[in-house]
Amino acid sequence: KAGVTQTPRYLIKTRGQQVTLSCSPISGHRSVSWYQQTPGQGLQFLFEYFSETQRNKGNFPGRFSGRQFSNSRSEMNVSTLELGDSALYLCASRGGVATNEKLFFGSGTQLSVL
Amino acid sequence: GQQVMQIPQYQHVQEGEDFTTYCNSSTTLSNIQWYKQRPGGHPVFLIQLVKSGEVKKQKRLTFQFGEAKKNSSLHITATQTTDVGTYFCAGYNAGNNRKLIWGLGTSLAVNP
Numbered sequence: 001k002a003g004v005t006q007t008p009r010y011l012i013k014t015r016g017q018q019v020t021l022s023c024s025p026i027s028g029h030r031s032v033s034w035y036q037q038t039p040g041q042g043l044q045f046l047f048e049y050f051s052e053t054q055r056n057k058g059n060f061p062g063r064f065s066g067r068q069f070s071n072s073r074s075e076m077n078v079s080t081l082e083l084g085d086s087a088l089y090l091c092a093s094r095g096g097v098a099t100n101e102k103l104f105f106g107s108g109t110q111l112s113v114l
Numbered sequence: 115g116q117q118v119m120q121i122p123q124y125q126h127v128q129e130g131e132d133f134t135t136y137c138n139s140s141t142t143l144s145n146i147q148w149y150k151q152r153p154g155g156h157p158v159f160l161i162q163l164v165k166s167g168e169v170k171k172q173k174r175l176t177f178q179f180g181e182a183k184k185n186s187s188l189h190i191t192a193t194q195t196t197d198v199g200t201y202f203c204a205g206y207n208a209g210n211n212r213k214l215i216w217g218l219g220t221s222l223a224v225n226p
Contacts, residue, residue, distance in 0.1 A: 033214075040123075042218035043157070043202065056213050090156060099144050099206040100164070103214075105156040 001027060004093050004106035012112045018079040021109045025072050025093030031055070032074040033103065034066060037088040046089075049074055050097050078111075086113045120203055120217030128225050133190040135220035137203035146179055146186045146205040151219070157202060160188075183208070193224050 005024040013019050025032050033056075034046040045058035049068035068074045072093075078085055088110050092103040119138045127133050137146065145164045149157040161170055163179035163186060170177045174197075176189045186205075190197055200219040207215065 040218075043204075043216045045213065045216070048213075092157075097212075099211045100162060102147060102159040102162060103149075103157070105158070107156050 004091060004104050006089075006091050006106035006109050008109060009107065010110045010112075012114060013081050014114050015081055015083060017081050018077065019081060019111060021076045021078075021089055021091075021111075023074045023076070023091030023093075023106060025074070025091075026104055029093035029095050029104070030072050031094045031097055031101070032068055032072065033092045033094075034074070034076050035090045035092065036060075037090055037108070038086075043090070046076065048097075055097065081113045083113050086111060118203060118205060118215045118217040120220055122220055123218065124221045124223070126223045126225070127193050129195060130192050133193050133197070133222055135188050135201050135203075135222075137186045137205075137217050139184045139205060139215070142183050142208040143205035144183075144208040144211050146183075146203055147214075148177060148186075148188055149202045149204065150199050151202065152199040155199075160201075190222075193222070195224050195226050198222060198224050 007022045031050045033048040035043045037043050047066050048056040052068045063079045066076045088108045090108045092105045094101040117140050147162045148160040151157045161177050166183050167181045168179040174191045178187045200221045202219045203217040204214045
């Protein structure tokens with residue numbers, strides 16, 4: 001079974017631009033979560049989607065948005081990029097939303113904002 | 115809001131020494147999960163603890179969940195260079211299990 005696939009792997013943007021990141025979950029997984037990771041800040045939760053609906057949202061500004069498609073693939077969009085948005089963006093999928101469901105992470109998209 | 119504190123933030127050991135990282139929650143957890151992230155990699159699930167006082171072992175790794183389900187620990191016996199990475203704990207609030215709350219992680223470095 002293929003793992004969680006994130007594209008692109010690396011991205012360089014300039015301030016003010018927008019960016020869209022993609023995540024394909026493990027086949028059969030209906031939940032996709034997004035995290036921002038910066039050195040020393042751990043994993044900051046952005047949002048979780050389940051069956052095309054946003055189930056949970058973290059404390060990020062409205063510039064960060066996401067969506068999930070009927071095939072469970074998910075995209076994350078960041079508009080009006082700021083230097084502080086430079087980070088590793090990780091996507092994680094799980095089969096359902098029960099608390100005993102473990103997360104499977106993708107390799108991430110490393111975003112650099114110049 | 116609910117927090118999961120994880121200590122220490124960094125730990126540097128000689129190969130063969132033991133290592134422990136601790137997680138403490140401000141509220142009762144329904145369960146706790148542990149993940150390991152190797153340098154340059156992504157978090158990988160290690161284990162889940164659900165029951166009060168639960169202890170689980172994976173070879174040299176021992177995981178404990180506190181009696182009050184507010185704290186947890188990961189102990190590695192006789193560390194090896196393959197243990198290098200960042201260890202994260204994450205748990206669901208027993209009263210609101212919709213969001214996984216993460217510790218900031220403990221980064222382990224092992225000198226050969």
